[in-house]
Amino acid sequence: MEFLFQTILNGLMTSSFYALIAVGLSLVFGVMHIVNFAHGEFYMLGAYTVWILFAKLQWPFFLAVAAAIVLVGLLGLISERLIFRQAHGQVLSGFIMSVGLVFILQVAVVKIWGLGKMKPVPAAFPEILNLGGVSTSWQRFIVIPVTILLLGALWVFLDRFRIGRALRASALNPDAAALQGISPKKCAAVAMLLGSAMAGAAGALMAPIMSVHPYMGHSVVWTAFVVVIVGGPGNIKGSIYAALLFGFLTTVITTWIDSTVADLVNALVMLFLLALRPEGVMGHD
Amino acid sequence: MIRRILVYIVDNFRWIGWLMILGAVLIVLPYMVRTYQVEVLILLLIDIILVVSFRLITTTGGWSLAHVPMMGCGAYATALLTAGLGVPFWISLPLSGLAAAVMAFILSYPLARTTGFAFFVASFAAGDSLRLCWTRFKTPFGGHKGLTNIPVPEFFSSVDLSAPIPYYYLALVITALCLLIMFRLDRSRIGHTFKAISMNADLSRSLGINVTFYKMLAFTIGSFFAGVAGVLLAHRLWAVVPAQFGFVTTLYLLVWVVFGGTRTFHGPILGVVVLTFLSELLKPLFEWVPMIFGTIIILTLIFFPEGLEGLGHRFTPWLDRQRFAAGDEPRH
Numbered sequence: 001m002e003f004l005f006q007t008i009l010n011g012l013m014t015s016s017f018y019a020l021i022a023v024g025l026s027l028v029f030g031v032m033h034i035v036n037f038a039h040g041e042f043y044m045l046g047a048y049t050v051w052i053l054f055a056k057l058q059w060p061f062f063l064a065v066a067a068a069i070v071l072v073g074l075l076g077l078i079s080e081r082l083i084f085r086q087a088h089g090q091v092l093s094g095f096i097m098s099v100g101l102v103f104i105l106q107v108a109v110v111k112i113w114g115l116g117k118m119k120p121v122p123a124a125f126p127e128i129l130n131l132g133g134v135s136t137s138w139q140r141f142i143v144i145p146v147t148i149l150l151l152g153a154l155w156v157f158l159d160r161f162r163i164g165r166a167l168r169a170s171a172l173n174p175d176a177a178a179l180q181g182i183s184p185k186k187c188a189a190v191a192m193l194l195g196s197a198m199a200g201a202a203g204a205l206m207a208p209i210m211s212v213h214p215y216m217g218h219s220v221v222w223t224a225f226v227v228v229i230v231g232g233p234g235n236i237k238g239s240i241y242a243a244l245l246f247g248f249l250t251t252v253i254t255t256w257i258d259s260t261v262a263d264l265v266n267a268l269v270m271l272f273l274l275a276l277r278p279e280g281v282m283g284h285d
Numbered sequence: 286m287i288r289r290i291l292v293y294i295v296d297n298f299r300w301i302g303w304l305m306i307l308g309a310v311l312i313v314l315p316y317m318v319r320t321y322q323v324e325v326l327i328l329l330l331i332d333i334i335l336v337v338s339f340r341l342i343t344t345t346g347g348w349s350l351a352h353v354p355m356m357g358c359g360a361y362a363t364a365l366l367t368a369g370l371g372v373p374f375w376i377s378l379p380l381s382g383l384a385a386a387v388m389a390f391i392l393s394y395p396l397a398r399t400t401g402f403a404f405f406v407a408s409f410a411a412g413d414s415l416r417l418c419w420t421r422f423k424t425p426f427g428g429h430k431g432l433t434n435i436p437v438p439e440f441f442s443s444v445d446l447s448a449p450i451p452y453y454y455l456a457l458v459i460t461a462l463c464l465l466i467m468f469r470l471d472r473s474r475i476g477h478t479f480k481a482i483s484m485n486a487d488l489s490r491s492l493g494i495n496v497t498f499y500k501m502l503a504f505t506i507g508s509f510f511a512g513v514a515g516v517l518l519a520h521r522l523w524a525v526v527p528a529q530f531g532f533v534t535t536l537y538l539l540v541w542v543v544f545g546g547t548r549t550f551h552g553p554i555l556g557v558v559v560l561t562f563l564s565e566l567l568k569p570l571f572e573w574v575p576m577i578f579g580t581i582i583i584l585t586l587i588f589f590p591e592g593l594e595g596l597g598h599r600f601t602p603w604l605d606r607q608r609f610a611a612g613d614e615p616r617h
Contacts, residue, residue, distance in 0.1 A: 035402065035405075083583055083587075086586070086587040087586070091401065091402050091405075092348060092405075093586050093590065095405070096539055096540075096543050096582060096586060097582070097583050097586050097587075099536050099539060099540070099579070099582065100540075100578070100579035100580065100581075100582040100583040100586075101579065101583070102536075102579070103536075103575035103576055103578055103579030103582075104575075104576050104579040104580060104583075106575065106576075107572065107573060107575050107576035107579075108576065110572065111572070111573075218532065222409070222413070222532075225406055225409075226406075226410070229403065229406050233402070258421075260417055260420055260421045261421060263413075263417050264414055264417040264418065264421065267410040267411075267413050267414040267417065268410070268414055270406070270407070270410045271395050271407055271410045271411055271414070272395065274395065274398075274399050274403055274406070274407040274410075275394070275395030275396075275398045275399065275407070
């Protein structure tokens, strides 16, 4: 019984992390039709920001996380303006441009902060949390409430605010939205800002748990892709369901067998689901 | 018959002439450069097979991210066949290509149902599952450490194919053969059908073309040649490890192909040759090379999205104007 609760807790933590990173990617894809492969590098830069501000400059943890969100969001905004806008909504060009951005950001990080040295980030909340017999560290647990908070904020933004609704309209039909006076460019910029900020938030929160290095984004971004694709690109609710599915799947298989098999099963499940429902399991929003 | 061949040669004299010059250059080339550079040339030849077979798949409109794992499939097949079972290289070469093709055929069942972006991601999932299998299963794939002791191909006892220059000629002959087959295919009815599908799948379907079949065919044939490239790679490096066929290699493949352009047969070859030379020139700055490549690829997509091959067309109007100014008729 305890084992079951432990698995559920671990599954929830993994799912929250997946949801946080995938929803940003899904938002960018839905509005801009850009498959941003550099999303993983934005995540990595979020982790580096926490390493510098929290671990080296001794800022309070949440202040460092907030700084990471803002900085990475701004970086996303700049890359939209300089690079992704030129793709003109062509999925393939956008993807390859983001691959170019991945190379640029990775080399930049290696050149500035070095490759080999570990970037240790101490836990901000090292205390152990006990929940009815199962235990985890607060540092790992904190991902769940923060994800709920951020996704809730995003939902309020998309549902209640004028610009948020404009964003959804533009994702559904850019031309019709443009006729209503909604600028697709402005929407793309806002989507990229929010999406990248969420990647930064995920990286910042995971920095004390994961090892911080220049290539940490690679494995994460593919998991995010799996979640986005299965959830239906641009479908945020679908992404959350898919994050839960894959979060629990990964946790259970990693506990019972090992993480390579978990990756293998994830890939095969995605392949199978895509063959069954090519437009995404949940379909479009 | 002889007259027909003669007429063909005369008619196509210009490009047959160029081809012969190119062939002559490629034959003397290994004696003009250092040993290390011969190794680079061998890898370049292998990469040329890889990009051209990749383009073969893209002519149907799908960009496969499983292409590098398919090369791995050929490499692992030949490692198991020659090092494990003692099969001679010359039998293992087509068999390993076939192994990649069979694997591709199986995977093309789910893949053919997806289009566009979904194909992109599904093909990655397919390729990555292969790579994860190689990593996970120590028998027979050797896990992280991969497989070693892949034998040197045997030829007449006087030729030692473990030396770079003889191996270069082996790779050159096989590459030429593969390119010839793929070129003929590209110009054949099948090749035109592939292109018709990429232009308008629905229209092709309405003309009675079995779109799914042709997509699977392109994926299978392309993967066969990727497998052959993998065989050449495995027998040169004498070892295969799963990390060789990881996503970074796929990213480089995409960069080569986008830089060269996929519309023409020669575009991807141009891309890989130019970028390989560039990265050799930039050897002292090797840490910066990915960043330079990244910048090149973004600038390519922004300023000349058709790649290097499109540059020629871009200058044609300008050339015509120059000719016109010089009193010539514009060329059409």
